Amino acid sequence: xxxxxxxxxxxxxxxxxxxxxxxxxxxxxxxxxxxxxxxxxxxxxxxxxxxxxxxxxxxxxxxxxxxxxxxxxxxxxxxxxxxxxxxxxxxxxxxxxxxxxxxxxxxxxxxxxxxxxxxxxxxxxxxxxxxxxxxxxxxxxxxxxxxxxxxxxxxxxxxxxxxxxxxxxxxxxxxxxxxxxxxxxxxxxxxxxxxxxxxxxxxxxxxxxxxxxxxxxxxxxxxxxxxxxxxxxxxxxxxxxxxxxxxxxxxxxxxxxxx
Amino acid sequence: xxxxxxxxxxxxxxxxxxxxxxxxxxxxxxxxxxxxxxxxxxxxxxxxxxxxxxxxxxxxxxxxxxxxxxxxxxxxxxxxxxxxxxxxxxxxxxxxxxxxxxxxxxxxxxxxxxxxxxxxxxxxxxxxxxxxxxxxxxxxxxxxxxxxxxxxxxxxxxxxxxxxxxxxxxxxxxxxxxxxxxxxxxxxxxxxxxxxxxxxxxxxxxxxxxxxxxxxxxxxxxxxxxxxxxxxxxxxxxxxxxxxxxxxxxxxxxxxxxx
Numbered sequence: 001x002x003x004x005x006x007x008x009x010x011x012x013x014x015x016x017x018x019x020x021x022x023x024x025x026x027x028x029x030x031x032x033x034x035x036x037x038x039x040x041x042x043x044x045x046x047x048x049x050x051x052x053x054x055x056x057x058x059x060x061x062x063x064x065x066x067x068x069x070x071x072x073x074x075x076x077x078x079x080x081x082x083x084x085x086x087x088x089x090x091x092x093x094x095x096x097x098x099x100x101x102x103x104x105x106x107x108x109x110x111x112x113x114x115x116x117x118x119x120x121x122x123x124x125x126x127x128x129x130x131x132x133x134x135x136x137x138x139x140x141x142x143x144x145x146x147x148x149x150x151x152x153x154x155x156x157x158x159x160x161x162x163x164x165x166x167x168x169x170x171x172x173x174x175x176x177x178x179x180x181x182x183x184x185x186x187x188x189x190x191x192x193x194x195x196x197x198x199x200x201x202x203x204x205x206x207x208x209x210x211x212x213x214x215x216x217x218x219x220x221x222x223x224x225x226x227x228x229x230x231x232x233x234x235x236x237x238x239x240x241x242x243x244x245x246x247x248x249x250x251x252x253x254x255x256x257x258x259x
Numbered sequence: 260x261x262x263x264x265x266x267x268x269x270x271x272x273x274x275x276x277x278x279x280x281x282x283x284x285x286x287x288x289x290x291x292x293x294x295x296x297x298x299x300x301x302x303x304x305x306x307x308x309x310x311x312x313x314x315x316x317x318x319x320x321x322x323x324x325x326x327x328x329x330x331x332x333x334x335x336x337x338x339x340x341x342x343x344x345x346x347x348x349x350x351x352x353x354x355x356x357x358x359x360x361x362x363x364x365x366x367x368x369x370x371x372x373x374x375x376x377x378x379x380x381x382x383x384x385x386x387x388x389x390x391x392x393x394x395x396x397x398x399x400x401x402x403x404x405x406x407x408x409x410x411x412x413x414x415x416x417x418x419x420x421x422x423x424x425x426x427x428x429x430x431x432x433x434x435x436x437x438x439x440x441x442x443x444x445x446x447x448x449x450x451x452x453x454x455x456x457x458x459x460x461x462x463x464x465x466x467x468x469x470x471x472x473x474x475x476x477x478x479x480x481x482x483x484x485x486x487x488x489x490x491x492x493x494x495x496x497x498x499x500x501x502x503x504x505x506x507x508x509x510x511x512x513x514x515x516x517x518x
């Protein structure tokens with residue numbers, strides 16, 4: 001099995017950035033960063049001691065691995081302009097299937113880190129699950145070996161399951177962050193400090209590390225406390241969208257029964 | 260100022276339990292626990308070395324403080340059957356006003372710990388914000404002194420602001436937990452392990468300890484990735500309620516602009 005040492009990063013967004021930094025930290029060589037935006041490419045390349053290009057045609061042909069971390073919309077467009085010389089190519093998408101890459105190299109796969117990345121925030125990669133898929137066993141082994149240098153939370157799941165996981169992750173992360181945002185909006189509009197809610201948010205997330213969410217549910221909707229729910233709906237009269245959302249979510253919690 | 264030492268707890272639910280345990284730990288004496296459910300009263304009383312009663316009329320009259328931690332629906336019903344001898348009485352409700360207690364004692368207030376409590380889980384009270392309100396300055400000082408024995412996160416806010424905070428907390432905690440639950444349902448139905456989502460949930464909550472939620476938002480709706488959103492809606496065809504919710508939440512994220 002040929003170890004992966006030299007890597008080209010395609011993309012310069014949140015996933016590309018955090019993955020490059022983590023790989024650099026475990027002594028992998030980032031050969032090159034490609035991004036259509038020169039400024040972003042330059043910053044990331046600088047941070048991982050790589051060169052950069054904004055031209056797909058100028059991407060180096062001799063890497064052990066190409067990691068395409070761009071939006072699903074751009075994935076095929078950028079892949080078809082790069083010559084991978086049949087080296088191993090992976091994407092990092094939760095929702096794109098493995099097959100989107102099969103026309104571009106005879107060695108391809110998926111390397112999906114299940115986490116929410118923001119450039120401003122350092123993450124501990126050893127806590128991040130990585131989902132791996134590849135076109136053959138050797139490539140799975142190579143990707144596994146690479147992933148093991150970052151984390152021991154490695155999962156081998158197919159494209160359909162990864163898609164499902166990604167959908168669940170949207171609820172677990174993006175939508176729960178939206179709930180925090182609505183809370184932020186409400187406290188800010190009333191001259192209260194969002195800091196007051198931080199321990200609550202932290203504990204809510206920590207609780208489900210031990211207890212399943214369905215068993216961790218608390219609050220007026222769970223207790224069926226109609227008086228408070230009515231009051232809350234009334235208080236939301238100036239936020240018609242959140243008022244409607246409050247009703248729908250409370251009703252959903254009331255009906256929740258997963259057994 | 261007369262220090263609060265002897266306390267009667269009215270209620271035996273999550274808040275009553277955690278607050279009693281925390282107060283016992285800082286050397287306060289729990290005189291008595293009242294609950295209409297004998298079994299619950301007995302368990303809690305046993306844990307804090309108190310006696311217990313299921314009769315409001317048998318509640319001891321000589322406590323420094325009565326903490327009523329029952330549902331808002333039951334609050335007045337239980338208070339009007341107890342003789343507080345004009346000693347200090349507080350409730351722990353986020354939404355009930357301070358005034359609901361004014362007919363029952365000439366010393367009254369609110370002691371609202373802003374946290375999600377589950378009996379199965381120990382919480383660190385020093386991380387919990389406590390919101391205090393009382394009918395006069397001396398009672399505020401007495402409650403402040405008590406609160407300081409538990410936490411240094413003390414806030415003095417009136418009933419209206421506390422209500423607003425509670426509403427925000429429902430979004431930040433109860434509704435985000437419901438998002439986790441939907442994610443749990445989706446992974447379970449597809450034979451994936453909820454464990455895979457735990458680091459993501461943790462990081463999502465940790466991120467907003469540093470960055471405001473509106474700036475921490477990630478995901479397909481934030482990026483305007485129509486292709487993935489369409490796919491996700493299609494994947495949710497067997498969950499009509501969550502499908503509708505996905506649409507509403509994605510639209511809400513798309514429109515989010517708090518500045």
